[in-house]
Amino acid sequence: MSASATSLLPEPCRQHPHGYRMSKFPFQGEIGQPPLPPQVWLSRANVPPSLRDTSTPGLVALQLLDGKISQVLPQGEFEALPADGVPVLDLDGSTVLPAFVDPHTHLDKGDLCAAGLAPERDLFDAIARVRGDYVHWSAAELSRRIDFALRSAYAHGTRALNSYCDWSQPAGPTAWRVLQDLRTRWAGRVELVITSLASIAELEDPARAATIAAAVAEGGGVLGWFVYPGAPVHLLPRAFDLAERHGLRLDFHVDEHLEPPRPNLPHVARLASERGWGARTVCGHCCVLGVLETGERDALLDEVAASGLGLVSLPWTNLYLQDNASDPAHGGRRTPRRRGLLPVHEARARGIPLAFASDNHRDPFFPGGDLDPLQTLALAAMAAHLDDPVRDWADTVTRQGAALLGLGWDGVLRPGAPADLVIHPGRDSVEVVGRAAHGRRVVRAGRLLAGAEAVPPDFRELDGLRR
Numbered sequence: 001m002s003a004s005a006t007s008l009l010p011e012p013c014r015q016h017p018h019g020y021r022m023s024k025f026p027f028q029g030e031i032g033q034p035p036l037p038p039q040v041w042l043s044r045a046n047v048p049p050s051l052r053d054t055s056t057p058g059l060v061a062l063q064l065l066d067g068k069i070s071q072v073l074p075q076g077e078f079e080a081l082p083a084d085g086v087p088v089l090d091l092d093g094s095t096v097l098p099a100f101v102d103p104h105t106h107l108d109k110g111d112l113c114a115a116g117l118a119p120e121r122d123l124f125d126a127i128a129r130v131r132g133d134y135v136h137w138s139a140a141e142l143s144r145r146i147d148f149a150l151r152s153a154y155a156h157g158t159r160a161l162n163s164y165c166d167w168s169q170p171a172g173p174t175a176w177r178v179l180q181d182l183r184t185r186w187a188g189r190v191e192l193v194i195t196s197l198a199s200i201a202e203l204e205d206p207a208r209a210a211t212i213a214a215a216v217a218e219g220g221g222v223l224g225w226f227v228y229p230g231a232p233v234h235l236l237p238r239a240f241d242l243a244e245r246h247g248l249r250l251d252f253h254v255d256e257h258l259e260p261p262r263p264n265l266p267h268v269a270r271l272a273s274e275r276g277w278g279a280r281t282v283c284g285h286c287c288v289l290g291v292l293e294t295g296e297r298d299a300l301l302d303e304v305a306a307s308g309l310g311l312v313s314l315p316w317t318n319l320y321l322q323d324n325a326s327d328p329a330h331g332g333r334r335t336p337r338r339r340g341l342l343p344v345h346e347a348r349a350r351g352i353p354l355a356f357a358s359d360n361h362r363d364p365f366f367p368g369g370d371l372d373p374l375q376t377l378a379l380a381a382m383a384a385h386l387d388d389p390v391r392d393w394a395d396t397v398t399r400q401g402a403a404l405l406g407l408g409w410d411g412v413l414r415p416g417a418p419a420d421l422v423i424h425p426g427r428d429s430v431e432v433v434g435r436a437a438h439g440r441r442v443v444r445a446g447r448l449l450a451g452a453e454a455v456p457p458d459f460r461e462l463d464g465l466r467r
């Protein structure tokens, strides 16, 4: 251990029998903002089983070296090692997760509430309100809102994020170019995946659809489509044709409604199976699955499982926007009865890849949210009754999203993986969910985020957006 590293650590809080100098991990407010030494052990870490390689139950010790994880040992094995001079930070059971992956967001629409747009209570009203605002979406305006969103996500511990881009013009909207520019500027901090979002009706015109696919391929994006109730699903094969032609991943907004209870997901699943494109296909929302008869739902989930496609559940927007109706007889509002969540337990039981994601934030679709996957997990835990959510479901905001987006690192904490971590002082699901928004530290490439980058930006930065 170098002298400079020693001086940045607090006094040892406990002397291990084997000679390790154990210092407490520097959670916010305890000792300012010290950098981590380039080589350090994080001892007594609670890492969920699905996010580590070691099968031994209990706490682990992780060694970080030059921005990567160099060792992960069961705590007992670590404590039996002779002291090697590497400083040790004692996490005392705190939870350590890989940095988050958020596979479904709409950064092009984000923070439109700050621009003065009112929230809606119906998906299609929200779509109409946002379309009416496109005229204000200059490159500068978009860049300001999207950069604000990326700074928020980064501070919360997100390493990769997929943003849709409303496809308002055949050759690509301004937002597409802004997202590409920000993808470059944010490389190394947030890996930005960008996905077109065009109506499936666009596939009616082959030339127009080909233009979209070519622009997406040229921009290194994912080919995404909105499949609404009553949509012309006979056109879906063309989406797969285009994906095959350009080697693109496919993504569908599908069945984001509760009525009529006739899902379009079976059409996508069938094609994904036939084309062998399941591992490259993702379907988000699928709300209507939650109101299908049990037999029909189970048969559909079996078909989805066989196809290999992945599902993304969006609890924030769906809890807000589904079954959000008026009742003039009772003072204008009524309490929702149906919650619009896809059947996540039944999907997981079948081995269907499943992630939770943010979806909209602070726009006409959802007047809240902050692109924080840990808060999304906490919400999902209550909304969908996830037992021991951090131990058994933390992969839905990390590893699962990484697989759905085809990222290079799968999110498992193993030797050689990036030292990209979220460290929360909670020692179990109760403590982490109970205080999800508070107290975490984010480590990126072995460096603790500090100062302005460690906190989400101030909303007052957006005051000038008002139309």
Ligand SMILES: [Zn+2]
Binding pocket: 104, 105, 106, 164, 253, 284, 359, 360
């Ligand atoms: Zn969406």
